[in-house]
Amino acid sequence: MSAIKVKKSEAERAKRELKRLGLYDGRRRPQVEGDFVFLPVLNDPMLRELGYDVVPVELPMRPERQIYKNLESVLAERLTPGELQHLRRYDVVGDIAVIQIPPELEHRVDDIVWGLRRVHPFIRVVAKKGFHEGAFRIREYSIIWGEKRLTTVHKENGVELRVDLSKAFFNPRMKGERYRLAQLVKDGERILIPFAGLLPYALVIARYKNVKITAVELNEEAYRLGLENVELNRKRLRGEIEFIHGDVFEVLPELPYYDRVISPTPRGVDALALTLSKAKKCLHYYNFVHESRIAEFKNCIINECRRTGRECTVRVKKVSDFKPHVFKVCADVSIL
Numbered sequence: 001m002s003a004i005k006v007k008k009s010e011a012e013r014a015k016r017e018l019k020r021l022g023l024y025d026g027r028r029r030p031q032v033e034g035d036f037v038f039l040p041v042l043n044d045p046m047l048r049e050l051g052y053d054v055v056p057v058e059l060p061m062r063p064e065r066q067i068y069k070n071l072e073s074v075l076a077e078r079l080t081p082g083e084l085q086h087l088r089r090y091d092v093v094g095d096i097a098v099i100q101i102p103p104e105l106e107h108r109v110d111d112i113v114w115g116l117r118r119v120h121p122f123i124r125v126v127a128k129k130g131f132h133e134g135a136f137r138i139r140e141y142s143i144i145w146g147e148k149r150l151t152t153v154h155k156e157n158g159v160e161l162r163v164d165l166s167k168a169f170f171n172p173r174m175k176g177e178r179y180r181l182a183q184l185v186k187d188g189e190r191i192l193i194p195f196a197g198l199l200p201y202a203l204v205i206a207r208y209k210n211v212k213i214t215a216v217e218l219n220e221e222a223y224r225l226g227l228e229n230v231e232l233n234r235k236r237l238r239g240e241i242e243f244i245h246g247d248v249f250e251v252l253p254e255l256p257y258y259d260r261v262i263s264p265t266p267r268g269v270d271a272l273a274l275t276l277s278k279a280k281k282c283l284h285y286y287n288f289v290h291e292s293r294i295a296e297f298k299n300c301i302i303n304e305c306r307r308t309g310r311e312c313t314v315r316v317k318k319v320s321d322f323k324p325h326v327f328k329v330c331a332d333v334s335i336l
């Protein structure tokens with residue numbers, strides 16, 4: 001495994017250049033040692049031509065790539081190195097494995113299913129994933145192996161979630177983010193969660209904290225699953241959840257203020273002013289932002305706060321990569 005060794009002061013510039021040239025290996029983490037940083041790179045003679053100090057270093061895999069790595073090593077038995085490069089990340093939701101199959105690997109579907117079943121012997125369905133569609137953010141799926149269903153029960157952060165991938169949005173990759181928020185919440189808070197889906201945020205927070213949560217969701221199927229999930233987890237919950245079926249833009253203006261608002265905003269929807277207007281102390285606002293516009297996004301929140309006569313501090317955290325240079329981010333807003 002290769003890395004380049006650069007001075008700390010040059011690391012950001014070098015990383016940008018490597019990404020631009022497609023030489024950065026985002027599957028591994030950079031590592032700091034004294035005044036130097038080791039940046040993970042792909043094996044390419046161009047690196048030396050560019051004047052970089054290329055060294056053999058074992059850098060740790062990013063956690064979300066770890067299972068991917070296992071599939072990759074299993075499939076190395078059957079796929080060529082060129083084909084392996086096209087392998088995409090996948091998710092396991094309950095007993096369903098969900099994977100994107102690019103056109104370059106369409107002829108390898110049977111091998112990929114074989115690999116997934118070797119890495120996760122408990123899976124009962126393998127589904128090929130398409131794009132998110134419409135306001136309810138539901139993906140297109142086609143089942144490529146196993147039982148003909150997209151319903152399952154997914155376990156996460158000490159709760160069980162009944163999921164129907166064909167009817168309601170669910171993203172297992174937000175597990176760490178939900179845990180992070182549950183740790184920030186304090187007992188006794190009143191919390192509002194618009195765009196609540198089948199209630200993963202509400203349930204994880206109520207599992208750990210004695211709070212009162214009001215959640216709002218428009219998709220009737222997600223709402224129904226959310227109510228089932230409250231029942232499924234009833235004995236585990238320390239907090240209470242009130243779930244409202246309706247449009248956030250109609251329901252929120254009628255609701256009171258909350259200590260904390262958590263907005264897992266769907267892509268392309270602007271609910272900043274509305275959600276901020278309901279927050280007394282904290283807002284966690286999710287959005288999709290190009291890395292060059294993060295400062296602008298932050299200022300936009302500060303200005304919106306000032307418009308309502310309040311001051312705030314904003315910390316923007318990158319939650320996951322969405323497409324090159326565009327990230328799903330969470331703005332943690334503290335109202336002063």
Ligand SMILES: C[S@@+](CC[C@H](N)C(=O)[O-])C[C@H]1O[C@@H](n2cnc3c(N)ncnc32)[C@H](O)[C@@H]1O
Pocket residue numbers: 135136137169170171174194195196197198199200201216217218219222246247248249264265266267
């Ligand atoms: C990005 S998903 C997040 C769902 C859930 N919070 C999660 O993380 O799994 C956005 C959710 O907002 C819902 N939604 C979209 N527009 C809405 C609206 N105007 N009012 C209420 N819910 C809405 C969608 O149905 C979807 O469940």
